[in-house]
Structure formats: C-alpha cells, structure tokens
Amino acid sequence: MSNTTSGGAPSPTMEDQPTTAIPARRVRTEPFGGWLRLVRGRGALEIGIIFVLVQIGCVVAYLVAPDSFPYLSEANFNVLSQSIPVLAILAIGAGVLMIAGEFDLSLGMNYTFCALVFIHWYSSGDVIGAFVVTFAMGIGIALLNGVIVTRFKIPSFIVTLGMMLFWDGAALFYNGTSAARMQRGETLQTIFAGQIGPFRGQVVWLALVAVFFWVLMHRHKLGNHIFAVGGNESAARAISINPTRVKLIAFGILGLCVALAAILVAVRTQSVQPGTGRGMELQAIAAAVVGGVSLRGGKGSVLGMVLGAALILVLQDILLLSGAPGFYLNLFIGVIIVVAAVFNRLIEGKAE
Amino acid sequence: MPLLALALAGCSNASNGAGAGSSALSTEPAAAASGAGLQSGLGGRAQNRKITFLLSQDPGDSFWGTISQGAKDAAELFNVELNLQTSQGDPGKYNDLIGSAVADKPAALAVVIDDPKRYTENVCAASKAGIAVLAYNITQEGDVAACTSGFVGQNFEEAGFLLGRRLIAEAKLPQGAKVFTPVEFPEQVYAIQRNAGVQKALDAIGAKTEMVATGIDDAGALDKMSQYLLGHKDIAAIVPLGGTPHRNIEAAMTDVGVKVPVVGFDLSKPVIDGIKSGTILAAADQQPYIQGFQTVAQLALKLDFDLSPATINSGGGGLVDKSNVAIVEQLAGTIR
Numbered sequence: 021m022s023n024t025t026s027g028g029a030p031s032p033t034m035e036d037q038p039t040t041a042i043p044a045r046r047v048r049t050e051p052f053g054g055w056l057r058l059v060r061g062r063g064a065l066e067i068g069i070i071f072v073l074v075q076i077g078c079v080v081a082y083l084v085a086p087d088s089f090p091y092l093s094e095a096n097f098n099v100l101s102q103s104i105p106v107l108a109i110l111a112i113g114a115g116v117l118m119i120a121g122e123f124d125l126s127l128g129m130n131y132t133f134c135a136l137v138f139i140h141w142y143s144s145g146d147v148i149g150a151f152v153v154t155f156a157m158g159i160g161i162a163l164l165n166g167v168i169v170t171r172f173k174i175p176s177f178i179v180t181l182g183m184m185l186f187w188d189g190a191a192l193f194y195n196g197t198s199a200a201r202m203q204r205g206e207t208l209q210t211i212f213a214g215q216i217g218p219f220r221g222q223v224v225w226l227a228l229v230a231v232f233f234w235v236l237m238h239r240h241k242l243g244n245h246i247f248a249v250g251g252n253e254s255a256a257r258a259i260s261i262n263p264t265r266v267k268l269i270a271f272g273i274l275g276l277c278v279a280l281a282a283i284l285v286a287v288r289t290q291s292v293q294p295g296t297g298r299g300m301e302l303q304a305i306a307a308a309v310v311g312g313v314s315l316r317g318g319k320g321s322v323l324g325m326v327l328g329a330a331l332i333l334v335l336q337d338i339l340l341l342s343g344a345p346g347f348y349l350n351l352f353i354g355v356i357i358v359v360a361a362v363f364n365r366l367i368e369g370k371a372e
Numbered sequence: 373m374p375l376l377a378l379a380l381a382g383c384s385n386a387s388n389g390a391g392a393g394s395s396a397l398s399t400e401p402a403a404a405a406s407g408a409g410l411q412s413g414l415g416g417r418a419q420n421r422k423i424t425f426l427l428s429q430d431p432g433d434s435f436w437g438t439i440s441q442g443a444k445d446a447a448e449l450f451n452v453e454l455n456l457q458t459s460q461g462d463p464g465k466y467n468d469l470i471g472s473a474v475a476d477k478p479a480a481l482a483v484v485i486d487d488p489k490r491y492t493e494n495v496c497a498a499s500k501a502g503i504a505v506l507a508y509n510i511t512q513e514g515d516v517a518a519c520t521s522g523f524v525g526q527n528f529e530e531a532g533f534l535l536g537r538r539l540i541a542e543a544k545l546p547q548g549a550k551v552f553t554p555v556e557f558p559e560q561v562y563a564i565q566r567n568a569g570v571q572k573a574l575d576a577i578g579a580k581t582e583m584v585a586t587g588i589d590d591a592g593a594l595d596k597m598s599q600y601l602l603g604h605k606d607i608a609a610i611v612p613l614g615g616t617p618h619r620n621i622e623a624a625m626t627d628v629g630v631k632v633p634v635v636g637f638d639l640s641k642p643v644i645d646g647i648k649s650g651t652i653l654a655a656a657d658q659q660p661y662i663q664g665f666q667t668v669a670q671l672a673l674k675l676d677f678d679l680s681p682a683t684i685n686s687g688g689g690g691l692v693d694k695s696n697v698a699i700v701e702q703l704a705g706t707i708r
Contacts, residue, residue: 090602095628099602102627103595188460192431199434201641289590291619291642295430295460296589333595340584340596341603349585349596 064324094218101219105226108329113277115308115325120270121250121317122176128300129187130161134282135292139200158279166271170264191294199293212287234322251318310360415451418675420479427458428484442664450672470494480504480671492516508667526658526687532569535635543633549579549608554617558583566613586617597624612636647697654693662686
C-alpha cells in the first residue's frame with residue numbers, strides 16, 4: 021500500500037503520481053500563476069484558504085461596524101454552533117462514501133426517519149432504546165443500500181434514489197401526517213445542546229466525529245483502503261483489498277453520521293416533520309464537494325468536508341447579517357456553491 | 373350538528389331512497405332513518421362515490437395533516453371513497469396529479485390552485501369531463517375559476533389585515549417601523565396575499581414588511597430567522613406568515629436575545645404555548661380542518677343531490693389570543 025498524501029489519497033495508480041513534465045504553455049496559462057500547483061493534492065488547503073479569507077473579511081467587517089454586522093457576537097456563535105454541526109456531520113458521512121466511490125441519495129430521508137424514530141422512542145420513555153434503535157436504523161438503512169449496490173452491481177445513484185422515495189413514504193407510514201414532537205429532558209439537552217461558553221454542545225459532537233474520522237481516513241489502514249477503492253477499484257483489488265467490504269463499511273459510516281445528526285436536530289427543535297430532510301442529501305453532497313471531495317471518488321479530506329459545510333452556512337449567515345434581501349437568499353447560496361466548486365477545481369490545477 | 377348526526381347514521385347504511393330522475397341509483401334498500409336528506413339518499417345515492425383530494429404540500433406538515441384529517445372524517449360521514457394524493461410541494465407533479473385524476477375519472481376533485489395559470493388546462497379538462505371540481509386552501513380568479521364550482525379557505529388578505537391592525541393597536545408600533553415577515557415559500561400566493569394584507573394595515577403608520585424564505589424544515593427556519601434578527605436590530609415586530617416560522621419564532625427570539633411583539637398565521641402546539649406565555653399576541657387560524665371537511669362534505673352533497681358548492685371563508689373573522697386560547701388548546705395540532 022502506498023503512503024497517503026496529506027490529502028489522504030493513496031497512489032496505487034499512475035493518475036495520482038506527481039506530474040513530472042508540465043508543458044511550458046500549460047504553466048503560462050495556469051490560473052493564479054505557477055504557485056497554485058504547489059498546493060495540489062493537499063486536501064483541505066484550497067477550501068481552507070477560502071474559509072480563512074472569509075473569516076478575516078467577517079472579523080474586519082465586525083470591527084468596523086459591530087452593531088450592523090454582529091458576526092462575533094455571542095448570539096451569532098450560538099446560532100452557527102447549532103446549525104453547522106448537523107450539516108458538517110452529514111457531509112462527513114456523504115464525503116467518506118463519495119471517497120469510496122459511491123453516493124447515497126437516501127441520506128435525507130434516512131435522516132428524517134431516524135429523527136422520527138428517536139422522537140417516538142424517547143417520548144415513550146425508553147431513552148436507551150431511543151439511541152440504540154436510532155443508530156440501528158441509520159446504519160441499517162445505509163447498509164441495505166450498500167448490500168444492494170455491491171451485491172447486484174447497480175449504480176448507487178439509482179439504488180439510493182429509489183430507496184430515498186421508499187423511506188420518504190415509510191416515514192409517513194411510520195409517523196402519520198402530523199409533526200412528531202418531544203419534550204427533551206434536562207440531561208439530554210445538556211449532552212446534545214448544552215451551552216459551552218458562547219457555543220452550543222453540538223460543536224463538541226462535531227469535533228469528536230471530525231477527529232475520529234480524520235484519524236480513520238488519514239492515519240489508519242481502513243482510510244487508505246477507502247481511498248484506494250474509490251480511486252481505482254481494480255488496482256485496489258489487485259493489492260488484496262476487498263472492495264465490497266470497504267464499500268459496506270463506508271455506507272455504515274454514513275449511516276452512523278446520519279443517525280447522530282438526526283438525534284442532534286431532534287433534540288434541538290423537539291419537532292420533526294416527515295418532510296424535514298428532503299434535499300438534505302444534496303446539501304451534504306454540495307458541502308463535501310465545496311470542501312474538495314471528488315465526485316469521481318478517491319479524493320477528499322475530512323477537514324475539507326467540515327469546512328465546506330461551515331462555509332455554506334457561514335455565507336448564509338453573512339448574507340442575513342448584512343441585510344441581503346432575504347427573498348432571494350437561495351440565489352446567493354447557489355452562486356456561492358458553484359463559485360467555491362469552480363475555485364477548488366482551478367486551484368487543483370486540473371481545469372481543462 | 374343535526375346534519376352530521378344524520379350523515380353519520382347514513383354512512384353506516386350506504387343506501388338510497390327514491391331519487392327521482394337519477395340514473396345512478398344504488399339498488400340497496402333504503403336506510404331506516406329519519407331525515408329527508410337520508411331518506412333521499414344522502415351518503416349513497418350516487419354510484420360513483422370516488423373523490424380525489426389532492427394535497428399540494430407534504431401531509432407531514434401538521435397543517436396539511438389537519439386538512440387531511442378533516443377530509444377523511446367527512447369522507448367517512450358521507451360515505452365517499454377518498455383518494456388522498458400529495459405532490460409534496462412539487463408544482464409539476466401536482467399538475468400531473470390533476471391530469472391523472474382526469475384519466476382516472478373520479479366523481480369529484482379537490483384542488484389547491486396556487487398559481488393563476490399553471491393548472492388551468494388540466495382543471496378545465498377535469499371539469500369538461502364531468503368531474504365536479506372544488507378549490508380549497510388557495511384559489512385564483514380568471515379562467516381557472518370558471519372551471520371550479522367554489523372555494524373553501526381563508527381570505528388571506530383579510531386575515532393579514534386583521535393581524536396588522538391588531539399589531540398596531542396592541543404593540544404601539546412607531547411610524548415607519550420595520551416588520552419581519554418570515555414565510556415558508558415567499559413566492560406562493562398565500563404568502564403574497566397575507567403579506568399584502570399585513571402591509572395594507574401597516575400603511576396607516578408608514579411601516580414596511582420584509583419577507584425571508586424559511587422552508588418547512590424546523591431547524592433551517594430557526595437558523596435563518598435567528599440570523600436575520602441578529603442582522604436587523606431595528607425590527608419592531610414580527611408577523612410569521614406561515615406555520616413553520618410561526619412555531620419556531622419564540623425559539624429564534626430566545627436564541628438571539630430579542631423580544632419584540634409577534635402576531636402570526638396558523639396554529640400549532642408551540643404557537644398556543646406562545647399565546648399563553650404572552651410572546652405571541654394573536655394568531656389567525658385558517659381552520660384547516662374545515663378546509664378538508666367542508667370541501668369533501670360539499671362535494672358529497674353535489675354528488676348525491678347535485679347541490680352547487682358554496683364558497684366558504686374557513687378562517688372567519690376571529691383571531692386566537694389569550695382570551696380564547698384555552699378553547700382551542702386541547703384541539704391544537706389535531707382538529708385545529
């Protein structure tokens with residue numbers, strides 16, 4: 021097994037080997053000059069640059085006009101520290117699976133179903149059961165997708181699109197048409213949404229999940245195998261990696277992240293509707309792609325996934341704080357996602 | 373109430389009396405029940421008893437769930453076969469559902485017309501095919517109105533005006549105040565008309581509204597409203613124009629430490645709690661249960677007796693506030 025780069029990508033194929041000879045014309049036409057080639061393949065570096073620049077801009081704007089742009093206010097940290105972790109944890113799940121070369125479009129409906137299951141079990145008084153069943157459902161739903169994809173060799177895009185519709189209907193069947201509501205206990209609130217200085221407890225969960233999966237993906241053999249299978253399945257098989265097993269593990273990781281995100285959101289809002297997670301799969305995939313995860317598999321970083329999710333929500337925050345017309349909010353968010361993805365592509369130095 | 377009791381009796385005996393001049397009579401013996409309606413075949417006179425009831429949003433939303441419940445209850449009372457379908461917020465799919473209904477040939481069709489032109493062709497095709505079409509929740513004027521036989525729903529602009537007046541009277545808003553009006557889908561007719569009603573009332577003091585799209589996801593709505601409030605410290609009042617922002621507004625204000633007067637649309641458990649605690653001054657209830665129930669009830673009367681449906685303002689002219697919140701609290705989220 022080859023060593024991983026800081027971006028985590030192993031190089032079992034020629035594709036990932038450093039370019040030894042770059043045509044002179046290519047050097048001249050490369051965006052932002054030749055220095056960009058130096059940061060190629062460094063995982064989260066590209067998105068990190070954008071994120072830091074945005075943060076610097078926000079801090080400057082806050083210092084200039086703290087009243088009209090309260091970016092560094094405690095209340096704003098409070099909001100961001102509740103919204104970013106859920107999308108970031110979902111982005112980690114979606115991103116790890118994308119690195120393994122697969123998609124899961126049923127992520128949003130899995131997330132909804134898990135949140136409904138958690139609320140129903142918790143409301144019935146079985147707290148331990150609520151956690152056990154929610155994680156079992158989340159992982160089980162994702163693993164079922166994985167089994168169908170690997171066993172029948174059907175593209176995950178199609179399988180999970182079908183399963184997305186299935187679980188959408190199942191959520192209505194299980195829950196009925198009314199919003200599910202719960203009354204959270206103090207202990208549950210402290211653990212999943214407690215106040216920690218200016219932040220909320222969700223940040224701690226994101227940190228734990230991010231560190232765990234960073235170690236797993238970038239410092240552990242399993243991570244190497246996931247990158248290898250997503251980068252080149254045949255080459256991975258040739259060096260005795262079992263792609264089916266690796267992909268199933270990646271689906272399981274997604275399920276784990278989905279269940280945790282569902283619990284966080286259920287505890288926060290104490291109210292979940294069957295339609296809640298619709299579109300969340302695309303947001304999670306968008307966050308991962310903005311964070312530098314390749315749609316073709318084999319490339320990406322956990323830090324990038326977190327920063328991608330954070331960037332999307334921070335930019336929404338900036339727009340609302342600065343008084344951008346709320347009516348057209350999605351217009352700006354859409355442009356930002358595309359621009360960030362294009363910037364990533366350019367900075368990778370791979371734009372054709 | 374007497375009619376309901378009669379209908380209830382009728383639904384357990386889905387049969388007809390002597391319906392003069394009808395070729396679609398059930399052949400079962402008449403029910404042994406009193407009341408001219410039942411003796412004349414209410415709940416069993418027409419043979420084709422299928423009503424297709426199309427929901428435009430996700431029935432997982434408590435508001436649409438309550439509409440569904442009203443429709444189901446009326447279907448049981450009037451002994452009609454209810455085919456509930458939803459497009460889950462997809463207008464294209466909704467249009468397809470109307471088209472499918474024409475092909476399926478139900479006796480009657482209940483539709484939400486949230487666009488002045490999009491559904492006209494299919495709605496009019498249904499009407500031409502002899503299917504009784506009744507609009508509920510949202511309707512339009514113009515060509516499409518000619519193909520529907522009535523409307524059951526709230527007069528959005530009137531309700532908005534009532535709320536705006538209430539806000540000015542109770543909150544003592546200053547001249548030229550800025551009012552935040554979060555809503556799930558700002559581009560939809562209900563949002564535009566409600567906002568117009570609120571704005572019409574606020575014109576008296578030169579105040580202005582601003583809409584923000586929240587969607588129907590509670591967490592997303594909470595985030596957007598909190599961030600907006602943080603960035604707009606000059607907001608003097610809030611009027612959530614839909615159920616999702618309304619039930620999350622108290623949490624959003626708590627999150628950012630803002631306390632301004634609130635009046636809003638649509639009831640739910642958190643809104644009831646907000647009215648009781650004094651955070652929410654008043655709420656306009658468009659009574660979704662009535663929208664489901666009366667739509668199906670009127671269509672059943674049309675099928676059995678060819679009675680032309682009436683237009684019903686389901687919201688009436690009342691607001692829910694501290695004085696009457698106890699009455700609706702017990703039924704919030706189910707019937708109200």
